[in-house]
Amino acid sequence: MKTYNKTIGGLLIIGSAGVLIPYTILTIIFEYPDILRQDTAIILSKFYEGGNTLILTWFSFAIAGIPLLPAYILIGQKLENKGSLIRVATNIGVTGLIVQMIGLFRWTFVVPVLADTFVHATDEATKAAAIVGFKIIHQFAGVILGEYLGQLFTITWTLMLSLSFAKLKLMPKWVNWLGYISSFIYLLAQAELFATVIPEFPVWDLAGFVGSTLWLIWLIIIGIIFFRRKEMESNTVEEYASGKTAMETQS
Numbered sequence: 001m002k003t004y005n006k007t008i009g010g011l012l013i014i015g016s017a018g019v020l021i022p023y024t025i026l027t028i029i030f031e032y033p034d035i036l037r038q039d040t041a042i043i044l045s046k047f048y049e050g051g052n053t054l055i056l057t058w059f060s061f062a063i064a065g066i067p068l069l070p071a072y073i074l075i076g077q078k079l080e081n082k083g084s085l086i087r088v089a090t091n092i093g094v095t096g097l098i099v100q101m102i103g104l105f106r107w108t109f110v111v112p113v114l115a116d117t118f119v120h121a122t123d124e125a126t127k128a129a130a131i132v133g134f135k136i137i138h139q140f141a142g143v144i145l146g147e148y149l150g151q152l153f154t155i156t157w158t159l160m161l162s163l164s165f166a167k168l169k170l171m172p173k174w175v176n177w178l179g180y181i182s183s184f185i186y187l188l189a190q191a192e193l194f195a196t197v198i199p200e201f202p203v204w205d206l207a208g209f210v211g212s213t214l215w216l217i218w219l220i221i222i223g224i225i226f227f228r229r230k231e232m233e234s235n236t237v238e239e240y241a242s243g244k245t246a247m248e249t250q251s
Contacts, residue, residue: 004078010070016219018064025057033208036138040131041118047107048115058107069097075161082168089160098152103146110137141194148193155183158215170227178218186211208216220251 026032030050035043043192047054109132118130162179165171189208195201 003167004074005226005229006110008071008074008078008190009223009225009229011074012219012223012226014153015065015067015071016099016216018067019061020216022057022061022064025249026061029057030158040134041127042132044111044115044118044134047111048119055108055112058104062101062104062108065097065101068219069094072097072157079164079168079170082163083164085164089157089164092153093157096157099145099153103118103141103150106137106141110141143193143196148190149184151189154215158183158186158218171222175218176226178214178221182211182214182218184211186215 023032030046035046037044050057072090072093076086080086080090084181113135114130114134117135118127121127121130122244158179162171162176164181166173185207188204189211190201191201191206192208195203
């Protein structure tokens with residue numbers, strides 16, 4: 001069981017840190033995510049200027065979260081017999097990670113083609129077609145898959161897991177509350193997605209950054225707690241349940 005906990009913890013820490021590194025690089029070399037609020041012609045031109053380095057950074061960002069997939073599954077296998085929400089949460093969480101990954105891959109395999117077409121176009125019609133192509137793929141793969149469904153499923157997984165941790169007394173209360181708070185703030189970022197089709201929709205610009213950052217911090221903390229536990233918590237949960245049963249019997 002000790003190895004099992006260390007595997008979960010290590011995967012959570014590696015996956016969370018792995019997402020942070022390419023994300024930080026993208027904020028520096030591509031002004032992400034602020035660049036997405038610029039005119040499409042500027043986005044495509046700046047992407048083309050980034051060259052292979054930018055393409056590979058986006059690829060790294062897309063695959064950096066892969067260690068989280070087995071981590072989610074292992075948590076589910078470990079706790080599914082102890083909490084009714086766990087199995088459903090695992091399916092939702094894994095689905096969320098996969099659709100986010102699909103959304104990010106557009107920057108590796110679709111946007112480079114559109115950027116190259118735009119920059120080298122000799123007529124305005126071709127440029128316009130590249131701009132429309134970018135808007136369509138961004139709205140579908142980015143807004144619908146990566147951000148709306150991916151984030152919504154991730155938020156749901158976080159809430160369900162935090163509720164299960166609280167019920168089973170597996171985590172300190174403040175860690176569970178961090179999960180609730182980060183999920184709520186992250187949920188507010190969904191408003192920006194509606195603003196892409198309803199311009200007057202109220203938006204808090206920092207919700208995505210603050211919510212996702214707090215969520216990654218929460219995930220790293222969960223990973224550290226799992227990693228540092230020795231004989232946990234299949235034992236802890238069983239001891240808690242046994243103690244509760246004994247008290248009920250005595251009463």
